[in-house]
Amino acid sequence: MSNEIYMAGPWITEFEEKIVLDAVRTGWYGKNAYKYVELFEHEFAAYHNRAYALMTPNCTSALHLLLKGLDIREGDEVIVPECTWIGTAAPIHYQRANIVFADIDPIHWCITPETVEARITNKTKAVIAVDLYGNMPDMEGIKAVCDKYKIYFIEDAAEALGSSYKNVRAGKFGIGSVFSFHRTKTLTTGEGGMLLVDDENLYQRCKFLRDHGRQPGSYYVTEITNKYMPSNLLASLGYAQFKRLDELVEKKRWIWHNYQQMLSDVDDIALNPEPDYIFNSAWCVALVFGEKHKISQEQAMKFFTDHNQPSRPFFYPLSSLPAFKNFVSESNGGRLNNPISYDISNRAINLPTALSITQEQIEQIVQTLRVMLHY
Ligand SMILES: Cc1ncc(COP(=O)(O)O)c(C=O)c1O
Structure with missing residues (x-):
């Protein structure tokens, strides 16, 4: 394999x-x-x-x-x-x-x-x-x-x-x-x-x-x-x-918990939240870099590419995409109207969450993150 x-x-x-x-x-x-x-x-x-x-x-x-x-x-x-x-x-x-x-x-x-x-x-x-x-x-x-x-x-x-x-x-x-x-x-x-x-x-x-x-x-x-x-x-x-849904969700949560556990000593990062009234089936693990790391989405993704590992952008603000330029106005979309979306997206990525992923592979991804964050 x-x-x-x-x-x-x-x-x-x-x-x-x-x-x-x-x-x-x-x-x-x-x-x-x-x-x-x-x-x-x-x-x-x-x-x-x-x-x-x-x-x-x-x-x-x-x-x-x-x-x-x-x-x-x-x-x-x-x-x-x-x-x-x-x-x-x-x-x-x-x-x-x-x-x-x-x-x-x-x-x-x-x-x-x-x-x-x-x-x-x-x-x-x-x-x-x-x-x-x-x-x-x-x-x-x-x-x-x-x-x-x-x-x-x-x-x-x-x-x-x-x-x-x-x-x-x-x-x-x-x-x-x-x-x-x-x-x-x-x-x-x-x-x-x-x-x-x-x-x-x-x-x-x-x-x-x-x-x-x-x-x-x-x-x-x-x-x-x-x-x-x-x-x-x-x-x-x-x-x-x-x-087999229960089994599939269990594996997704296992992947998410592995990332959480392996990154638990790294401060100023956030993985998918799970408020106490939510059960999160963790479809895809997302990571937001805190301000102190000074790492943008683009830089983080390039780092993974340079290490021959995959990553994806956190969803771009839709209004920032050329497809939606006609929808942006003074009161709709754009950085000024929706500053949090622009800020979070700019410093967040998705980590590999394929159902085929192994613990060793999650360790490899985490290792790359550690090098990136000097941890
Ligand atoms: C939030 C959200 N809405 C809609 C869709 C569209 O799904 P589909 O590709 O099945 O049309 C997706 C797919 O990725 C999604 O993540």
């Missing part, structure tokens, strides 16, 4: 191979054509105490489906964290609505009720709270703000499968929650996503929108929509991985 250290990647066993083989052999005719999609959706919804689940080709399409189902449209504003993956924001643009960036908290790296409230206008229709790197924001506080202004509260739980907030699982917050099963996620189908909702009308609407605007089995199309149908083969892999 190669000793290469990977940033991210799954843990696939013979169990998954067996289930996928069954899907390849039997999952094509009659009721079997969507057997694994239905099994996966059903059990995934039940695990999250949600009434309904819809599998999609990826998380971005799950979020798009939800925004479309909620009739978010041109002229509307939707608030997202300044630091997140583009997948949180792009679907707002697909709907021709406006993306509004809220600053993150310096400790838990998620948006806060205060940063959200500061961005609300009479055009705001929804807030998308992101469970960043497996941690979760002040869900009750953000929900209270959404209730106060009568706007939708949406949870992007792409990075938080297996996390919980006050014993309520990530995926149970707001009008709808979305997950990603990208190759780099804790549970993977290569590409894949899931939408969870409780409202039956919203579920039926999203289901209709997912399949070209037609009722199942009908060829009579009443609306031009998207084609976001899942594949039974990918669902079989997702279903098998889901059966």
Whole structure:
């Protein structure tokens, strides 16, 4: 086996191979054509105490489906964290609505009720709270703000499968929650996503929108929509991985705890937080260098590259990216409006958290960090 250290990647066993083989052999005719999609959706919804689940080709399409189902449209504003993956924001643009960036908290790296409230206008229709790197924001506080202004509260739980907030699982917050099963996620189908909702009308609407605007089995199309149908083969892999979720989350936490332990004597650094009301499933280990180290994200990543080891940037502030230049204004995005996001991102990186990583490999990464920090 190669000793290469990977940033991210799954843990696939013979169990998954067996289930996928069954899907390849039997999952094509009659009721079997969507057997694994239905099994996966059903059990995934039940695990999250949600009434309904819809599998999609990826998380971005799950979020798009939800925004479309909620009739978010041109002229509307939707608030997202300044630091997140583009997948949180792009679907707002697909709907021709406006993306509004809220600053993150310096400790838990998620948006806060205060940063959200500061961005609300009479055009705001929804807030998308992101469970960043497996941690979760002040869900009750953000929900209270959404209730106060009568706007939708949406949870992007792409990075938080297996996390919980006050014993309520990530995926149970707001009008709808979305997950990603990208190759780099804790549970993977290569590409894949899931939408969870409780409202039956919203579920039926999203289901209709997912399949070209037609009722199942009908060829009579009443609306031009998207084609976001899942594949039974990918669902079989997702279903098998889901059966092993506890084991996958345990390994992620083991990786995170190893980094924590091996770096416990280094001061002025912060790894993923876990406030006492959170269970953090630690999808990806992130590290923020304290001011005293005077190390920027770029310098830290270059150091790892020079040592032939991988690292990744903490999410860039979205408003700093060329793709979003038209969204930045005096009151939206930018360093002045969202100083914490710009500051944290500039001195933070992601460490290798692939499910294949070994203790020796974590030691090698930590050793590089020690040299970098003169520890
Ligand atoms: C917070 C967040 N939202 C959305 C996405 C988009 O997921 P996908 O690549 O499955 O569309 C990701 C994926 O990395 C993510 O981390």
